[in-house]
Amino acid sequence: MTHINLLYASTEGNTKSFVEKLKKVAIEQGDTLNARLIGDETEYANETEPFFALVPTYLTGGTGTGPEVTEIFTNALGEYIDFGNNARHLKGVVGSGNRNFNVQFNLTAIRYAKKFNVPMIAAYELRGSVFDAEIIYNKIKRNIGEQ
Secondary structure (H helix, E strand, O other): OOEEEEEEOOOOOHHHHHHHHHHHHHHOOOOEEEEOOOOEEEEEEOOOOOOOEEEEEEOOOOOOOOOOEEEEEOHHHHHHHHHOOOHHHEEEEEEOOOHHHHHOOHHHHHHHHHHHOOOOOEEOOOOOOHHHHHHHHHHHHHHHHOO
16 A cells, blocks of 8 residues: 655646546546645644645746746745655646747756656656546656655
8 A cells, every 4th residue: 555645736627627637537446536726825833754745737927947947826835845855755747838838848947856866757648547547546656756
């Protein structure tokens, strides 16, 4: 039995919907998945166990990936990870977005992985499928022991 901790941001419900799919996969595999939504109202806490982050991509400004592109709506999760020693417990990042945005698809998760020096485990589009959830859950599970 595996226990996985997950922190996520969800503004339109897409990531929350995907987390529910991940929970079903965990139950099917006899595992536990503890997922917590991190938003602007979340009080900072010191994480003491390994966790993974799921972050959607919401950007403003520019047309590519340069410095004029700014993260919006997901900053609370990044700030939470930055708090205290929380980043030390981050084991990997899963991202999402809309493929219609081309080079900006999944950009927030790519930036998190680089900033916190952890693997970018996977990406899915919008709410993701059950198939995406199965693949990504197993990738998360494999990354628990690799850190």
